[in-house]
Amino acid sequence: MRRIFSDHAYSDARIAGNYWAETVPDAALKRSHLTGTQRADVAIIGAGFTGLCAALALAEAGVSVAVLDAGFPGWGASGRNGGFCCLGGAKASDTLLDRQHGKPARLAYRRAEAEAVDHVANLLKTHKIDADIHSQGETQLAHKASIRFEEDARAIEENYGVTPRLHNKADLPALGMSGAFHSAITTPIGFGLNPRKYLAGLLKAAEAAGAKVFGDSPVSTLHRTQAYSLKTPQGLLKADQLIIATNGYSSEDLPPWMAARYMPAQSSVLVTRALSDTELANGWSSDQAAYDSRTLLHYFRLMPNRRFLFGMRGGLLSSHGAEARNRRKIRADFQAMFPAWAAVETPYYWSGMVCLSRGLTPFAGPVPTLPGAYAGFAYHGNGVAMGSYTGALLADQILNAKKLHTPKLMTQPPKRFELGSARRALMFGAYAAAALKDL
Numbered sequence: 001m002r003r004i005f006s007d008h009a010y011s012d013a014r015i016a017g018n019y020w021a022e023t024v025p026d027a028a029l030k031r032s033h034l035t036g037t038q039r040a041d042v043a044i045i046g047a048g049f050t051g052l053c054a055a056l057a058l059a060e061a062g063v064s065v066a067v068l069d070a071g072f073p074g075w076g077a078s079g080r081n082g083g084f085c086c087l088g089g090a091k092a093s094d095t096l097l098d099r100q101h102g103k104p105a106r107l108a109y110r111r112a113e114a115e116a117v118d119h120v121a122n123l124l125k126t127h128k129i130d131a132d133i134h135s136q137g138e139t140q141l142a143h144k145a146s147i148r149f150e151e152d153a154r155a156i157e158e159n160y161g162v163t164p165r166l167h168n169k170a171d172l173p174a175l176g177m178s179g180a181f182h183s184a185i186t187t188p189i190g191f192g193l194n195p196r197k198y199l200a201g202l203l204k205a206a207e208a209a210g211a212k213v214f215g216d217s218p219v220s221t222l223h224r225t226q227a228y229s230l231k232t233p234q235g236l237l238k239a240d241q242l243i244i245a246t247n248g249y250s251s252e253d254l255p256p257w258m259a260a261r262y263m264p265a266q267s268s269v270l271v272t273r274a275l276s277d278t279e280l281a282n283g284w285s286s287d288q289a290a291y292d293s294r295t296l297l298h299y300f301r302l303m304p305n306r307r308f309l310f311g312m313r314g315g316l317l318s319s320h321g322a323e324a325r326n327r328r329k330i331r332a333d334f335q336a337m338f339p340a341w342a343a344v345e346t347p348y349y350w351s352g353m354v355c356l357s358r359g360l361t362p363f364a365g366p367v368p369t370l371p372g373a374y375a376g377f378a379y380h381g382n383g384v385a386m387g388s389y390t391g392a393l394l395a396d397q398i399l400n401a402k403k404l405h406t407p408k409l410m411t412q413p414p415k416r417f418e419l420g421s422a423r424r425a426l427m428f429g430a431y432a433a434a435a436l437k438d439l
Contacts, residue, residue, distance in 0.1 A: 053391025
């Protein structure tokens, strides 16, 4: 594999402090590696939300499926994210979507974002997955007084057909939302969950339906003659059709079409110890999943076990030293936002990759240069819902079932970023501009 970050970015060091592993141990997710030569109707690279949702839908339709993961199911973003099942998937504004795709396409896509949340909720119910869900929608908080949410409220009504609630600064203490916030808006779509418990449930359901899932099976070469051949260190998988579901952990050469069409970006998370009633009363006691109005946003939520999860976007370098700096930065931001918890320990810290596209929209469709191949990626930090839904969309396309409608803008192949394999350099200027805007 040829990937654009240093090896540290793809190492186990970044998940050594992953809190979710306390709830679903790595050993529960590990699977044996592919051995010998095996055959499937559909091969899937990547055993995260996208790959497993695709595998589940295909297996339930009677298609033979084999899923390969370089680590174990959920090793990547799906097993280390903040657990926000919410609206999103695109970073493009409504104005940009209207200009590039037209208003009807924008509305079709926005409704798909809501359908993605419903899709996860239905999976949890259908397969009886206990994922510690909480929160009635999601709340965004203004980090400065000049932020106003009235226009956002109108856009939410148009895009999703729901009416959000606006909160002024005086409302927030009674809602249990303390901190240096000036106003807020709550959208009644979405919830928080334990992503590893959700993923473990998907894995169990996919295997029960007949999907085969292999761990420690990185694909070293991929080529197609009459069928696709995927070579791993210990085996070979042949399949008629293929799904690439590697998102921010993708490679430039598997397949070469992926090169420069995705941009990995880092996100970091910490989790506190369990908080006392007194600490909650002085800090934050709401069960709402929340995030702030910064471009380089912070996302946070009080989990049902009274631990507080706090995450941030940012971090452009990957090394042991850079990781230590990121950890200091997120801890400083946590204390600045919740000063009453300055002495509260945060024993868990980890980081990983989200994925962007140049057009700031997700992709779910055929790979133009590879007959019978499909890809799903670029969820822009909202992959719990949109990544899961993308897996179902890809399965629907392969089956030609037409039970689901893939928004047209999601089937348009992303353009390549400038600078090729050096494209991460573009992020330095973008992040600097975002940091200035957020001041």
